[in-house]
Amino acid sequence: MKIPEARGPVSAGLLDLLSGQPGADPAALANLHELVTVQLRAAGDIIEDEDFQLALFCLYELHYGGLEDVDDHWEWNPGLLGIRQLIEAPFEECLRSAALGCTTETRLPPEGTLSSDDVAAILFGLAAQESGPSMSRYVAKKATLEQLREFLIHKSIYQLKEADPHTWAIPRLTGRAKAALVEIQADEYGGGRPDRMHSALFARTMRGLGLEDHFGAYVDSVPAISLAAVNMMSLFGLNRRLRGAIAGHLAIYEMTSSRPNQLYGQGFRRHGFGAEVTGYFDEHVEADAVHEQIAGRDLAGGLVEAEPGLLGDVIFGATAVLAIDGRLSSLIMDAWDNSRSSLRAAVPAGL
CATH class of the missing domain: 1.20.910.10 (Heme oxygenase-like)
Incomplete structure (x- = not known):
C-alpha cells in the first residue's frame, strides 16, 4: 500500500519512523511511544479518531501486504508492537462499550449447556x-x-x-x-x-x-x-x-x-x-x-x-x-x- 497522508501527530510520527531502518534510531521509537501515551490520555472514543485509526491501520498493514518503501523488518519490531498494543487497548475498550448497545432478547441457557x-x-x-x-x-x-x-x-x-x-x-x-x-x-x-x-x-x-x-x-x-x-x-x-x-x-x-x-x-x-x-x-x-x-x-x-x-x-x-x-x-x-x-x-x- 502507498504511504497515506498523516492525520495528526501520532500518524505523522509513525510514518516518519517507518521511513527509516528498524533499530537505527531508538530515541525516535521511544519518543513515538511517549507521544502515543500522551495523546491517548486526551483522547475520548478513538473509534472515530482520524489520527489513531490511521496509525493503527498502518501498523496492521505491516502484517498484510506491507507499506511501500517500508522495511519488512518493522513488522515484528518489539517497540512498534508495544506502540500498537498501546492503541489497541483503548480501541478494544471502546468497541466493547459500543457493542453493549446491540443486545439480544434471547435468553441464554445456563453456561456450559449451549449447543x-x-x-x-x-x-x-x-x-x-x-x-x-x-x-x-x-x-x-x-x-x-x-x-x-x-x-x-x-x-x-x-x-x-x-x-x-x-x-x-x-x-x-x-x-x-x-x-x-x-x-x-x-x-x-x-x-x-x-x-x-x-x-x-x-x-x-x-x-x-x-x-x-x-x-x-x-x-x-x-x-x-x-x-x-x-x-x-x-x-x-x-x-x-x-x-x-x-x-x-x-x-x-x-x-x-x-x-x-x-x-x-x-x-x-x-x-x-x-x-x-x-x-x-x-x-x-x-x-x-x-x-x-x-x-x-x-x-x-x-x-x-x-x-x-x-x-x-x-x-x-x-x-x-x-x-x-x-x-x-x-x-x-x-x-x-x-x-x-x-x-x-x-x-x-x-x-
Missing part, C-alpha cells in the same frame, strides 16, 4: 436486529452514480483484501470450527481460481465504475470509522485471545450479507451496469446464504461447544460488527440525505 444450534440461534437473532439506516435499500432505489462510487470507495478498504483478517484465525482453531472456517475461506479465495477470488471480483466492480482497483488507493479519502471497521477485524484476527470475537465477527458478517448484496446489485443494475460490475454482489447472494449456516453452527457454534468460555467473545465480535457498521451507515446516509459527500477528501483523479 451449536443454540449459538447459531442467538447470532441469527442478532442479525435480525436493525443496527442503523438501510444503506442497501437506499442503494437499490435512490443512490446516484456518484454515491455508488462513494459506496465502493468505503467498501474498498476491506473488500480489496476480503477474507484476509479472518484467515488469521485458522491456526488458532481446532476440529469442527477450524474445518468450517477453511471451508468458508476456500470460497472467499475463489476455490483456487484467482479470477474468482472475492477481492478480484470487487476490483472488477471498481474498474467498471472508473475507480482505482489497487488496495489502499482511497485510504486518504475515507473517514476514521471506515478504517475502524477494518481495524476491528485485524484486532480480532491477530490476537489469539480474541479468536471467539473473530468467529462471531465472520458469522454475523455472513448472516447480514445475502439480502443486502441482492439490493446492492439492483442498485447498480438500475444505472445500467451488467454482470461485469454486479458479479461481486451476485456472488455473495448465493455464497453467503450457505456461509451463514456454516459460520453460525459449525464455526461459532462448534467453537463454543469446544470452548464454552468463548461465548462472550463470540457475542462481542458479532455485536461489535453491528455497532460499527451501524455508525458507518449512519455517517454515509446522513451525508447523502443532506446532499454532501460522505468522504473526507477528494478522491484521486479517475473518479
Whole structure:
C-alpha cells in the first residue's frame, strides 16, 4: 500500500519512523511511544479518531501486504508492537462499550449447556436486529452514480483484501470450527481460481465504475470509522485471545450479507451496469446464504461447544460488527440525505 497522508501527530510520527531502518534510531521509537501515551490520555472514543485509526491501520498493514518503501523488518519490531498494543487497548475498550448497545432478547441457557444450534440461534437473532439506516435499500432505489462510487470507495478498504483478517484465525482453531472456517475461506479465495477470488471480483466492480482497483488507493479519502471497521477485524484476527470475537465477527458478517448484496446489485443494475460490475454482489447472494449456516453452527457454534468460555467473545465480535457498521451507515446516509459527500477528501483523479 502507498504511504497515506498523516492525520495528526501520532500518524505523522509513525510514518516518519517507518521511513527509516528498524533499530537505527531508538530515541525516535521511544519518543513515538511517549507521544502515543500522551495523546491517548486526551483522547475520548478513538473509534472515530482520524489520527489513531490511521496509525493503527498502518501498523496492521505491516502484517498484510506491507507499506511501500517500508522495511519488512518493522513488522515484528518489539517497540512498534508495544506502540500498537498501546492503541489497541483503548480501541478494544471502546468497541466493547459500543457493542453493549446491540443486545439480544434471547435468553441464554445456563453456561456450559449451549449447543451449536443454540449459538447459531442467538447470532441469527442478532442479525435480525436493525443496527442503523438501510444503506442497501437506499442503494437499490435512490443512490446516484456518484454515491455508488462513494459506496465502493468505503467498501474498498476491506473488500480489496476480503477474507484476509479472518484467515488469521485458522491456526488458532481446532476440529469442527477450524474445518468450517477453511471451508468458508476456500470460497472467499475463489476455490483456487484467482479470477474468482472475492477481492478480484470487487476490483472488477471498481474498474467498471472508473475507480482505482489497487488496495489502499482511497485510504486518504475515507473517514476514521471506515478504517475502524477494518481495524476491528485485524484486532480480532491477530490476537489469539480474541479468536471467539473473530468467529462471531465472520458469522454475523455472513448472516447480514445475502439480502443486502441482492439490493446492492439492483442498485447498480438500475444505472445500467451488467454482470461485469454486479458479479461481486451476485456472488455473495448465493455464497453467503450457505456461509451463514456454516459460520453460525459449525464455526461459532462448534467453537463454543469446544470452548464454552468463548461465548462472550463470540457475542462481542458479532455485536461489535453491528455497532460499527451501524455508525458507518449512519455517517454515509446522513451525508447523502443532506446532499454532501460522505468522504473526507477528494478522491484521486479517475473518479
